[in-house]
Amino acid sequence: MAKITFDGIEVEVEDGTSILNAARKIGGKIVPPAMCYYKPLAGSGGKCRVCLVKVTQGSAKDPRPMPKLVASCVTPVQDGMVVENTLSPQVLEARKGVVEMLLINHPLDCPVCDQAGECDLQNLSYEHGTSGTRYEEERRTFDKVDIGPLIQLHMTRCILCYRCVYTADQITDKRVHGILGRGDAAEIGTYIENVIDNDFSGNVIDVCPVGALTDKTFRFKNRVWFTKPVDAHRDCPKCSGKVVLWNRGSDVLRVTARKNEYGEVVEFICNECRFDKKEVSDWIIDGPRHIARASVISANHYELPVVNPQIIADLPESTTKELNLLPRPF
Amino acid sequence: MGLKILTEHINVPGIDTLETYRKLGGYRSVEKALKTMTPDEVVEEVKKSGLRGRGGAGFPTGLKWSFLAKPEGKPRYLVCNADESEPGTFKDRVLMEKIPHALIEGMITSSYALGARTSYIYIRGELMFVLRILEKAIAECYAAGLLGENILGSGYSLDLHVHPGGGAYICGEETALLESLEGKRGNPRNKPPFPAVWGLYGCPTVVNNVESIATVPWIVNNTGEEYAKIGVGRSTGTKLISAGGHINNPGVYEIELGLPVEEFLFSDEYCGGIWKGRKFKAIVAGGSSVPILPGELFLKTAEGTPRLMTYESLSEGGFVSGTMLGSGGFIVMDDTTCIVRNTWNFSRFYHHESCGQCSPCREGTGWMEKILHRLEHGHGHMHDIDLLVNVSKQIEGNTICPLGDAAAWPVASAVRHFRDEFEWHVKHPEKATAAGAVYSGAEDLAFA
Numbered sequence: 082m083a084k085i086t087f088d089g090i091e092v093e094v095e096d097g098t099s100i101l102n103a104a105r106k107i108g109g110k111i112v113p114p115a116m117c118y119y120k121p122l123a124g125s126g127g128k129c130r131v132c133l134v135k136v137t138q139g140s141a142k143d144p145r146p147m148p149k150l151v152a153s154c155v156t157p158v159q160d161g162m163v164v165e166n167t168l169s170p171q172v173l174e175a176r177k178g179v180v181e182m183l184l185i186n187h188p189l190d191c192p193v194c195d196q197a198g199e200c201d202l203q204n205l206s207y208e209h210g211t212s213g214t215r216y217e218e219e220r221r222t223f224d225k226v227d228i229g230p231l232i233q234l235h236m237t238r239c240i241l242c243y244r245c246v247y248t249a250d251q252i253t254d255k256r257v258h259g260i261l262g263r264g265d266a267a268e269i270g271t272y273i274e275n276v277i278d279n280d281f282s283g284n285v286i287d288v289c290p291v292g293a294l295t296d297k298t299f300r301f302k303n304r305v306w307f308t309k310p311v312d313a314h315r316d317c318p319k320c321s322g323k324v325v326l327w328n329r330g331s332d333v334l335r336v337t338a339r340k341n342e343y344g345e346v347v348e349f350i351c352n353e354c355r356f357d358k359k360e361v362s363d364w365i366i367d368g369p370r371h372i373a374r375a376s377v378i379s380a381n382h383y384e385l386p387v388v389n390p391q392i393i394a395d396l397p398e399s400t401t402k403e404l405n406l407l408p409r410p411f
Numbered sequence: 412m413g414l415k416i417l418t419e420h421i422n423v424p425g426i427d428t429l430e431t432y433r434k435l436g437g438y439r440s441v442e443k444a445l446k447t448m449t450p451d452e453v454v455e456e457v458k459k460s461g462l463r464g465r466g467g468a469g470f471p472t473g474l475k476w477s478f479l480a481k482p483e484g485k486p487r488y489l490v491c492n493a494d495e496s497e498p499g500t501f502k503d504r505v506l507m508e509k510i511p512h513a514l515i516e517g518m519i520t521s522s523y524a525l526g527a528r529t530s531y532i533y534i535r536g537e538l539m540f541v542l543r544i545l546e547k548a549i550a551e552c553y554a555a556g557l558l559g560e561n562i563l564g565s566g567y568s569l570d571l572h573v574h575p576g577g578g579a580y581i582c583g584e585e586t587a588l589l590e591s592l593e594g595k596r597g598n599p600r601n602k603p604p605f606p607a608v609w610g611l612y613g614c615p616t617v618v619n620n621v622e623s624i625a626t627v628p629w630i631v632n633n634t635g636e637e638y639a640k641i642g643v644g645r646s647t648g649t650k651l652i653s654a655g656g657h658i659n660n661p662g663v664y665e666i667e668l669g670l671p672v673e674e675f676l677f678s679d680e681y682c683g684g685i686w687k688g689r690k691f692k693a694i695v696a697g698g699s700s701v702p703i704l705p706g707e708l709f710l711k712t713a714e715g716t717p718r719l720m721t722y723e724s725l726s727e728g729g730f731v732s733g734t735m736l737g738s739g740g741f742i743v744m745d746d747t748t749c750i751v752r753n754t755w756n757f758s759r760f761y762h763h764e765s766c767g768q769c770s771p772c773r774e775g776t777g778w779m780e781k782i783l784h785r786l787e788h789g790h791g792h793m794h795d796i797d798l799l800v801n802v803s804k805q806i807e808g809n810t811i812c813p814l815g816d817a818a819a820w821p822v823a824s825a826v827r828h829f830r831d832e833f834e835w836h837v838k839h840p841e842k843a844t845a846a847g848a849v850y851s852g853a854e855d856l857a858f859a
Contacts, residue, residue, distance in 0.1 A: 127769070128769050128770070128811070129769070129770050130769050130770055130810070131770075133809060149808045149809075150809060152811075155601040156603070157603070175805070178804075178805030178809070179770055179805070179809065182770045182773075182805065183774070185774055186774055186777075218778075218781045221777075240770065241768070241770075241773065243768075259596075262767070263579070263581075263764075263765070263766055264763065264764070264767040264773060264776070265765070265767060266767070267766075267767035
């Protein structure tokens with residue numbers, strides 16, 4: 082076990098845990114954002130650089146600070162480590178810079194993007210970005226590539242987090258897509274313009290933090306904040322069958338996997354559940370889906386905020402007051 | 412004439428053959444190390460020598476070797492980084508092309524020291540002809556029993572492979588090199604874990620530059636103490652410098668570290684001064700990624716002490732008024748050089764070579780290139796200059812690998828030292844963009 086101090090709060094975690102996961106154990110507003118790290122996908126993380134933190138003390142044995150900011154999602158904790166996130170102006174400044182970099186070539190077409198309302202990049206830029214841009218040049222565009230009848234690829238919106246690549250690598254039987262090209266010409270693609278055809282391929286939609294990969298069966302059907310999400314399940318021979326139905330009236334508009342407060346899929350679902358079972362009669366409803374109050378999706382949901390009682394017990398009183406203990410929007 | 416450790420026999424005809432190389436004392440270190448020394452003794456000698464990595468970072472080689480993890484049941488690897496792609500640096504290429512056996516001898520001795528049974532030379536894809544030279548030399552060694560099973564009857568076996576890259580600059584970064592060697596996309600890995608623990612195929616690996624490895628035989632033959640006597644302070648030994656640009660005698664020179672900079676640049680034995688009798692304007696002292704320095708700050712530090720060719724002396728003054736020895740790629744510029752254009756050119760290179768994995772580098776290098784393009788072509792604004800510095804700050808230190816830093820430093824230092832020239836481009840675009848236009852000082856800024 083290793084004890085670390087994150088933003089002045091002590092937490093004890095298993096050896097080898099990343100700084101980010103240690104911070105998530107504390108929870109609340111001090112958790113660094115993550116655009117590429119995805120706990121269920123081995124090897125993910127380290128790429129987007131929004132989770133940069135400052136290590137002011139390397140460990141109890143070697144108290145020297147780390148010379149650079151480190152990506153908290155891939156840096157393991159050491160016993161006695163002291164980490165600053167929201168307390169360090171340097172970190173906040175660097176994060177602002179990274180958010181700017183993520184946005185300069187993003188089309189900002191949120192009004193016509195299906196991801197709007199549940200987009201990690203939208204949330205991130207709302208929290209850490211600026212309202213204007215210093216980028217005068219033309220934004221990067223790509224040729225449209227059709228990757229099949231179920232998934233829509235908008236390469237212009239992609240932030241190259243590699244999550245879908247790891248998903249294709251680890252969840253599906255055969256990897257059919259990856260990154261082609263280098264530098265800012267790098268793009269997600271199937272070689273050569275193949276159709277993605279796989280029982281679990283739909284999961285790339287769920288892991289995508291932006292609107293680069295969206296559900297063609299839901300495309301332009303509705304804004305996500307007009308839908309009512311409910312938890313549901315069915316007896317599926319291929320996957321767990323535990324899903325969220327996004328309903329409008331009695332219509333099931335979309336089916337997704339269930340995600341935790343950090344937007345991570347709890348159990349991956351198969352394409353049959355996702356794309357073919359669009360009738361309420363296909364499902365057994367478990368109850369309303371909890372949506373964070375901060376999310377725009379919760380605009381027409383009324384329920385009491387839920388706090389995690391375990392966290393309150395662990396924390397000194399002064400910090401609980403300051404922390405917003407609501408789960409993050411997903 | 413200084414001491415030559417690596418290039419003593421470079422002009423001997425037939426030095427690329429095993430026969431001539433052995434006649435001139437080659438492969439003595441293999442015999443000495445394999446027959447009379449334990450691997451740890453070799454590592455100890457290299458540690459004592461104070462040899463620092465010649466690839467650019469200058470990390471002590473012996474220390475790097477001693478960090479190598481030695482878990483049971485896992486092989487260890489030595490990988491030679493011959494992916495020399497830094498603009499302005501061409502020393503390893505000359506060494507491998509002329510004396511391939513120097514590298515191979517170093518690889519055998521070093522592999523023995525590290526306990527590697529298989530070693531790789533990862534060579535940049537553009538140097539296919541050098542790869543053929545190396546392969547021929549390796550075949551000679553296999554035939555002579557210097558490679559393969561039971562080398563020289565010592566019981567130690569080693570296989571050596573040369574592997575060409577695809578010509579990507581990023582594959583010169585050690586973890587990207589390992590990924591590429593494994594057959595994957597050349598993306599740098601997140602560190603930690605470092606290659607010494609988790610390297611090639613997940614096994615402990617040491618990655619060294621060609622020049623560092625080629626120096627090891629001399630250290631083994633003549634002991635580390637002898638090597639440490641060459642040079643000044645913590646910069647021991649000799650270093651290959653590839654000098655290019657506006658000088659009279661461009662080429663690769665082996666110098667003893669500690670040589671006065673002025674002597675290197677102006678004596679006829681080395682660079683021979685600035686060509687056509689022109690004025691010395693600026694220099695990039697260690698390959699394109701180190702900060703650019705104006706001539707006067709390069710010859711003497713801000714305090715006025717003459718600089719020496721050592722790691723410490725060149726970096727004196729930090730990033731404000733110093734630079735780095737880096738990989739030893741000297742790019743000298745005379746007073747007809749446009750710094751803005753040069754910076755744009757460097758920036759274009761880093762934009763093209765960024766792997767695109769992490770966001771600050773992927774987006775930032777392209778952004779800097781576009782701003783510099785604007786400035787150079789007369790469409791810039793005054794605020795672009797500050798924006799440029801700001802963007803370079805946002806990249807520096809926030810990326811996975813040092814390519815981000817390498818892209819940011821030349822830009823930041825060019826603006827720091829030559830800001831008036833950037834301003835001239837903004838204020839007088841028609842003059843600055845005219846063919847052959849050169850900024851000639853403050854008068855240009857005031858009256859033109």
